[in-house]
Amino acid sequence: MQMTMDYNLLTVLSVFLAVFGGGLFFTRLKQPVLIAYLLTGVVLGPHGLGIITNAETVTWLGNIGVVMLMFFLGMDIQLPKLLTNWKVCIVGTFLQIAASVLAVFAVGSWLDWPTNRIVLLGFVISLSSTSVILRLLQHAGHTESKVGHDAIGISITQDLAVIPMLVVLSFLRGEDFNAALCIRQLIGTALVLGVIYKIYTAKKFSLPLGSLLRDDEEMQLFASLSICFGAALITAYLGLSTAIGAFVAGMIVQTAKETHWVSGRLSSFKVFLMALFFLSVGMLIDMAFVRAHIPELLLLTGIALVTNTFINAGILRVLGRSKAESLYGGALLAQISEFSFVLAAIGRQSGIISPYSYNMTIALISITLMVSPWWAAWFRPKHWQKGHAPEAL
Template identity: 45%
Template sequence: MPQVVAAILCILLTGIIIKLLRQPQLITYLLVGMLIGPWGLGLVSDPELITRLGAIGVVLLLFFVGMETDASKLVANWKLAVFGTVLQILLSIGCVWLIGMWYEWSLARIILIGFVVSLSSTVVVIKLLQDNGLLNSKMGQGVLGITLAQDLAIIPMLIILGLFTADSINPEHLAKQGIGTVIAGALFGYIVYRKEIHLPFASWLHNDRELQLFTALSVCFGLSLITAWFDLSTALGAFIAGMLIGVTKETQWAHHNLESFKVLFVALFFVSVGMLLDLNFLLEHWAQVCFLVLSALITNTFINALILRMAKFSWHDSLFAGLLLSQISEFSFVLAAVGYQAHIITNIAYQLVISAIALSLLVSPLWINSGRKLLHWHQAKR
């Protein structure tokens, strides 16, 4: 109990300071995670607990993103989302390949690190778009489509990494994943086609907030378990579940009733990310970590800006969108862990990657705000 109280007070006090500095509360959660984690004050030192909290946070984050996503707009921007994401991944691998040739990295390591840096953080991007009133703008929808496509791209990324690491390819495993992908795609298509879906027994939920809450959470975790059974990402199931709740006529209460859960688990997830930062390792290898973070921010900014410029966006909008997409995604932790477990990267390389991902999430709001001022970009530009 004292640990919980201390953590809440840390979030409150740090949040007040961050608000006075006019920075996103995301920074608060990351800093508090670093402070109370195993390499800070040690208020929370159970690594298994950290992993579980992070996994639950990812599932719920994608659930809320799904609820706020307009499937028809995603379909309208499918060319930018799909081809932009593929181009982003290929260009990222190309940049890493240039570095890998110098250090004589294996092909598997080059592809792994290319995958890691190519993904942008959906929750950071959505939060910043919401704060700036840009989520429903043309640029905002383009950026959202790219981030969601990147999140879904983690599925083929994991399959590709599995091909590099497996002693032999398991046809049954690949078939299971393929069937799951087809089913998920069919459900997504059904949601887009129907646009409005009616839940059975919806009248029972009309005035019962408790049943509403547990119905939404059951749909979220139920579809997550189904996609997990098909050896796909649980986040994919949560995202589709969120879209399903979002288009169900009788569940317009979900946004209001679950808003507090959204705040709680967004905070929970990023606090768990902050806990992953080994401060001793960071201080010992600060030059390498800072180089990796700066390289990722610059590379992602200009690659994504180029992609949006090719999609006929103005240079101002393209560069600002590139800034929004500059950080490394929270899902890159999953790819890094897979690479480490498969011995594609060493323990030191894994710690470097983990530190670079977390630090990029921490400094990205400052990077975006600085770039925004340099571009003289404001909300009127849409």
Template identity: 40%
Template sequence: MIGAIHIDPVLSNFVILSMVIITVGIVLRLFKQPSMVTYIVVGIMVGPYGFAVVTDEILITNLGSLGLVLLLFFIGMEIHLPNLITNWRISVFGTIIQIILSILIVWLLGQYFNWELNQVVMLGFVISLSSTAVIVKLLQERNEMQTKAGQNVLGVLLVQDLLIVPMIIILGYMGGDRPSISEVLNQIVGGIFIVGIIIYILKKKKIKLPFIGYLRKDHEIQVFVAFALCFGFSILTALLGLSSALGAFVAGIILGSTKSTKWVHDSLHAFKIMFVALFFVSVGMLIDLKFLQENAITISALVLMVFIVNYVINVLIMRLFRNSWKISMYAGALLSQIGEFSFILGATGYYAGIIKNYDYQLIISIIALTLLISPFWISLTKKISRLI
């Protein structure tokens, strides 16, 4: 009697995903669509609201979160810290102005729908965050990371990532969940730690890692060293009450300051592609096609409103800080979608009782759709800005 053959479900999920990504990717490449759109479309197809081919959503989501960490790690390596610090006014004041204006616009809208203050603040926070994953992916594909628009946008994204923790704390207070003194102290220590590292790098200008000569010769050790740096800093900042992605970004900056990052790119680039793809696949899995169909008019109107509001706000902010219309319009287009960290804010508001289940599903749908549509929106506004 021949025993039953056991197939690992995780392995089969990865094979199925890979095959679907290859097929859909080839088709969408014919229409010159970025790889990010491919991954989201694949997520819709294989997810629970599509053909339900991949059933282990938690695994894909968790691996996707690793992709976000790796993405921030690679961004940190490509950042030119002095340039980023030079534009600190746009990054800091621009982001704060953007959040205030977003809350104000939501408040005006809330007067019609009779929204409470905590709902207004939460929705203002949600729409004010842009997507690091989408923007960086597009900037890398277009070789625009070091352009003025790219540097301005990256600075804004960094400050937005820093402000996620205070946003979560504020929403917790509004929902009746108050953090302990130890948690607040942890976050203060974490903030001081990150600022201290940045000041040290700025003073030193170039850091020399121990055993760097040996690392260049041993490819296997390079992989583990790169992983330890990236995820080690992620765990450290998470323990300090900050974003784990922020820790990876700081680790990337440290490595970037050593001026010898080629071995890291060689070691982790394949992992980054795989995990970032899984992140966007997990976003696609959140899109409930039936919910979209039932609420098509409402969702379409809100998605359009989000793009227009975020676009106008960010263009005006870039102009306020004396950028040209061309740069301002392009930066505004890049920052006009809702970011992946807004999923966390939406979940925080839902579990704190600030919003109901219908509102939470609405937020998830709108965030996911803005991520999907973002490349089309950016291309469209870029063409319009060229005509103008």
């Protein structure tokens, strides 16, 4: 009997080997491993070696990755702890988003962009990557420093700001006015805010049928995932993003008495899904497009890094940080976040940005993530690099 090769298994093996090899390489270089995930997606995707070519599969993986990414973010957010450094975190984030939107408004007015595109791209460049910042601080030994806490606090608050951004984008889709949709969106917004307020005011609460779940960890896990995708489906029906529902579901699971342990137990699953998300993004990067637009991308990357660095440095300086701390903190926050991929995808699906603008945005985000370690190191004060830590809290 002749055996036949299962090419699907070969594809899966290729993905895991590429992620493993790339991850080891970038870990040895002390660089964020998400760069390996992105590059693996580029190499294996339809615009690279073509090992994975099914566009529907790539899109589906990306959608699942977005939902799970927001679900895990919801489980990681601790509102009471975040509010202890509220002045820097909340005021800094608000000023950063406002300054970014104004900067894009200045460019967009000159290029005659519609308002919804200006707002979307302003939101996109205003977000910084918490995972990259944390990795850079750990590598430099500055995690417990004042500038480290400022950078992490602002980036986490920016992650939280994705939720109102998604709500705003839901209202700016550029479609004809639909009264029924508008009512559903208002109901959805009120529901989301109500649930978040309930979670903030209640230290712990019990889920319906919680007594049936209390001693059954397997069912707790499936209940958590059901809450995640159920909430995503509800917010989608209410005219909001599935990402909003997944985020709120994560907060519910983290706060509920029966499922509070799920976040820790799913840590390995989280690593896998984060890798899946970045792989799917890498597969969307059109290398032919990148090669054809290298000058524009390099220019935009420089503008994004410089703009974000000095906006954030200025904000930190106003909030009382030293010049050295402010510049270093601004450089740490200069890259564009992985959550901006979510905003860009929603903008593309709703017609706010064109395919050209979407490809340019995806490439720009990816490049800023890749160069952020070198950019932050350039702004790190020399005496900090010689083993002297910045001021600790």
